Structure formats: C-alpha cells, structure tokens
Amino acid sequence: DAKTTQPPSMDCAEGRAANLPCNHSTISGNEYVYWYRQIHSQGPQYIIHGLKNNETNEMASLIITEDRKSSTLILPHATLRDTAVYYCIVRGTISSGSARQLTFGSGTQLTVLP
C-alpha cells in the first residue's frame, strides 16, 4: 500500500470548511484513498473513500487530483464535534480471501475552534 503524508495539525473555525490535505504520490492504479477519523481514544470512524472521481456523502467530500497523487478531505461546515485525528489511508481492493488491513499513520489533528 502506498505511503501517505499529512500535516500533523490544523485549526479551523467553527462553521467554516475544513480542508485536510493528503499526499500519496506513489499510489497505484488499483488503490483506493480512505479517510477515517478518531475522536479521543474511540474506535476509528469511516468517513469516505474514493478511487479517482470526487466523492461526497453526508459527512464530507473527497477531492482527488487528476494524477491521483494527492487528495483533500473537505468538511463543509466544521463543528466542535469534528475535532479529531483524521487519517488518510491508501489501500488496494480486497480480492477473494485477502483481508487487507488498514495501515494507520500519525494523521492530522484537526482542532475546530469556537
């Protein structure tokens, strides 16, 4: 799985959009970009994932550059409850019988300020 690089920390004002960048310059064609977050010491929470098209769900939007070497997670209207560590993870697809694990880095500590 390709390595990812994220800034260690970011701040965002409550109500504003939080844009979290991730670099994955060695990503290969069949690898997806996943985003998870972890609030305090709770279990990691799935946010969104994508292959090459931009994706949006009720939690966030994922923008992947055309060359797929970087991506941005967008929380459109950040709240105090979005304060968490955000992880960008690249992983290949599951093939039959292959239960690929997630490899967590240090992530980005997002602090939403009132």
Added chain:
Amino acid sequence: EPEVTQTPSHQVTQMGQEVILRCVPISNHLYFYWYRQILGQKVEFLVSFYNNEISEKSEIFDDQFSVERPDGSNFTLKIRSTKLEDSAMYFCASTSQTPLGGIQYFGAGTRLSVL
C-alpha cells in the same frame, strides 16, 4: 445502523494473567480484524481473520495471542500471559467483501490495563 460491539469496555488484569477480549462483528461481514493502540501511539494492525482462519498477522501477534470465532457471532482475542506492555486500546473491526474494496467498521474498543 449496524455496529461492531466490543466487551468489556475496560479490562484490568494482573501481569501474567490470561484475558479474552470479545467482539460481535456486523452480522453479514466476512472479514474480521484486531488492532491495538498504545496510549499516544498509532493504531497498529494485529491480525485478520477470514473463513475461520488467520489471513494475515503482524509481528506483534506472537504466540501469546490467539483469535477465535467460537460461534456465528463472536470474535475473540486471547492474550495468554499478559505483560505490562500489552496495556493498550484494542479495536475490533469487520468488513464485507464488496467490489469497492470493503469498508472496515470499528468497535469502540476495549481498554486493557495490565498492572
């Protein structure tokens, strides 16, 4: 919304004792995982389980660790003789096999404190 359930939320044990951490994965999921997170450190993969056998394991998952799916719903992690350095949060996760690669859903974790 279906969720992964872990029990207990906090387990305190004496060094050298055996502990069993329990997980109920999401019901139609086929792949199961254990991860751990030592306080202040990264989430680390321990083991994955599919079709009633270990699929992959990390270097951390030595002979002191074992996993089992004793029935159709539970997935357990046993540590035979706990050490101080086993103190950590342990997370169970599960996923179904989908063409999109499978989203892993995590439980809330069990905090293991070895005294």
